[in-house]
Amino acid sequence: MFNLIFDKRGVSSINIILVFLAVLLIGASSYAVVLFGNLLELEVIYKGITVNEIDVSGMSKDELRQLLIKNEKEVLEQKTITVKYNDQIRVIKYTDVGISVNIDETVDQVWSIGRTGTKKDRVFEIISAYLNPKKFYTRATYDELAVEQIITQIYDDIFVERIDNSYDITDTEIILKAGTDGKELNRTKLADQIYDSLDKLESAEYKAEISVYPRKNIDAATIFSSVYVKEEPATFKVENNEVLIVPEKPGKTVDKAILEQSVKEMGMKENIIIPLSIQNVIPDVKSQDIQSKIYKDVLDRRLTVYSEYDQNTINRGHNIRLVAQNINGKVLAPGDVFSFNDVVGERSAARGFKAAHVYISGRIEDDYGGGICQVSSLLYNVALYAGMEIVERLNHQFTVSYVDLGTDATVAWGAVDFKFRNNTTYPIKVEAIIKDKAVEIVFRGTNEHPGRTITVETKVEKEYPFNVVEEKVNTLQPGQVVVKQNGMTGYYVTAKRIFKQGDNVQVETLSPSWYSKLDKIIQKGIELETQSAS
Numbered sequence: 001m002f003n004l005i006f007d008k009r010g011v012s013s014i015n016i017i018l019v020f021l022a023v024l025l026i027g028a029s030s031y032a033v034v035l036f037g038n039l040l041e042l043e044v045i046y047k048g049i050t051v052n053e054i055d056v057s058g059m060s061k062d063e064l065r066q067l068l069i070k071n072e073k074e075v076l077e078q079k080t081i082t083v084k085y086n087d088q089i090r091v092i093k094y095t096d097v098g099i100s101v102n103i104d105e106t107v108d109q110v111w112s113i114g115r116t117g118t119k120k121d122r123v124f125e126i127i128s129a130y131l132n133p134k135k136f137y138t139r140a141t142y143d144e145l146a147v148e149q150i151i152t153q154i155y156d157d158i159f160v161e162r163i164d165n166s167y168d169i170t171d172t173e174i175i176l177k178a179g180t181d182g183k184e185l186n187r188t189k190l191a192d193q194i195y196d197s198l199d200k201l202e203s204a205e206y207k208a209e210i211s212v213y214p215r216k217n218i219d220a221a222t223i224f225s226s227v228y229v230k231e232e233p234a235t236f237k238v239e240n241n242e243v244l245i246v247p248e249k250p251g252k253t254v255d256k257a258i259l260e261q262s263v264k265e266m267g268m269k270e271n272i273i274i275p276l277s278i279q280n281v282i283p284d285v286k287s288q289d290i291q292s293k294i295y296k297d298v299l300d301r302r303l304t305v306y307s308e309y310d311q312n313t314i315n316r317g318h319n320i321r322l323v324a325q326n327i328n329g330k331v332l333a334p335g336d337v338f339s340f341n342d343v344v345g346e347r348s349a350a351r352g353f354k355a356a357h358v359y360i361s362g363r364i365e366d367d368y369g370g371g372i373c374q375v376s377s378l379l380y381n382v383a384l385y386a387g388m389e390i391v392e393r394l395n396h397q398f399t400v401s402y403v404d405l406g407t408d409a410t411v412a413w414g415a416v417d418f419k420f421r422n423n424t425t426y427p428i429k430v431e432a433i434i435k436d437k438a439v440e441i442v443f444r445g446t447n448e449h450p451g452r453t454i455t456v457e458t459k460v461e462k463e464y465p466f467n468v469v470e471e472k473v474n475t476l477q478p479g480q481v482v483v484k485q486n487g488m489t490g491y492y493v494t495a496k497r498i499f500k501q502g503d504n505v506q507v508e509t510l511s512p513s514w515y516s517k518l519d520k521i522i523q524k525g526i527e528l529e530t531q532s533a534s
Helices: 015-027 029-035 037-041 059-079 103-111 117-131 143-160 187-200 220-227 255-265 287-293 311-327 340-344 374-383 528-533
Strands: 047-051 081-085 088-093 133-134 165-170 173-177 182-185 202-208 210-213 235-239 242-246 251-253 272-277 280-281 298-307 331-332 336-338 354-358 363-368 389-392 417-421 428-435 438-445 453-464 469-474 481-485 491-502 504-511 514-515 518-526
Touching: 037 117, 047 059, 047 103, 047 187, 059 103, 081 143, 081 187, 081 389, 088 143, 143 182, 165 220, 173 255, 187 202, 220 255, 220 514, 242 287, 255 272, 255 363, 311 374, 311 428, 311 438, 331 336, 336 340, 336 528, 374 389, 374 417, 374 438, 417 504
Parallel strands: 047 133, 081 202, 469 518
Antiparallel strands: 081 088, 165 173, 173 272, 182 210, 235 242, 251 280, 298 438, 331 428, 336 417, 354 363, 389 417, 428 438, 453 491, 481 518, 491 504, 491 514
């Protein structure tokens, strides 16, 4: 009976009989032990037991051990774990990690089935294994430190430190430096995959998962702004009637299109260096250019003369010379306005002025500063012919003899001023040269319109003849005639300034002049008959 069910290689396939025996064992366990007594003496592995999915029933203990040793040798010699990354392949042999299999432990566990406990327990376990097969797996052990070292080597092979693109700037060039994208192994995932294959004693192939950290690129606009320096041409400024030249400053630049293209290339390539030249930009206007133009031209010069034959004219001559001294050397920067009153100041005895004839409210009276209008009128004419912009000008109440009608300029402290503006792009110096009974005014500057001519034309639009007024006085001898006040004709005069540059002609209307008439007054001595009659 036992040979039908069991032989040296295992158990018979008559399941019905075993089911019967199981029922019988449960119902009559003592009888079953006697019946199956020889079964318990067999030196083979019972039916229903597998190791690593291999049916090992019917094997002796040593046969099982030799089978597992043979399989372990195949694992150690043939099975590998392959990891692919970048352009590399890393083959991990099981021997590289000191792997070993718990063969003896597994053999003992398998062999113990049906061989421990009471006879009844053993019979019951044998039948139970048949009805409900038992699966055993060998368990591998390995040097985890060796595994981690291998993973670390792979990590190091893959790892690339992220280096952002950068640049250096020297005096002569920009050095663009392309960095590298950062790369890092997903260590946890690869470790889980390797450990899983080792635990199952399986060959496997994995592609390492790599995280990429893109490097930061540089900004062309930022680089350009760091390099670019706007050139500054030489210029000048006027301080304390002196012209100070401010030297030029060279600029720096780089070809913007090439810079932008190079930065774009940096974003697509790694570990490259691109040098870009920095160009120096020389300003168009240099110090020597300014220096060569300052005061190089006489824009206009004019002379006025005066007489000294009585106290009034002597005082006038003194005032004319004093005013000339005040305005001499005055420097106007471009756009500056020359104000006669501001430059000359208040006319008073304390400031050295003397009394002479002036026009006041329709009369000729003496006042401090009499005669200075001869200088303001001369200034007006020089400003006209030098092409200056006339800002403020007013004619005298009555005509004057030292300039043509319509070309005089009166001044009065705190009331009437004469002003002109330097409308050139260079400084102008006013020179007042005192000569024997004469003053010459010179405007020195830079002629920006060579070949241009300036003329001034005046026109008497209307005359206002003076009246002769006769006064009889008893302070004169009968019939004696004395001119108390000379008469002066009144006029309305228009004026224009004409600029001619080749065929180009421009006409500027100047301020008109209204001159009042001044009646002539004659005094006569009273006749005797007239005195008697009165």
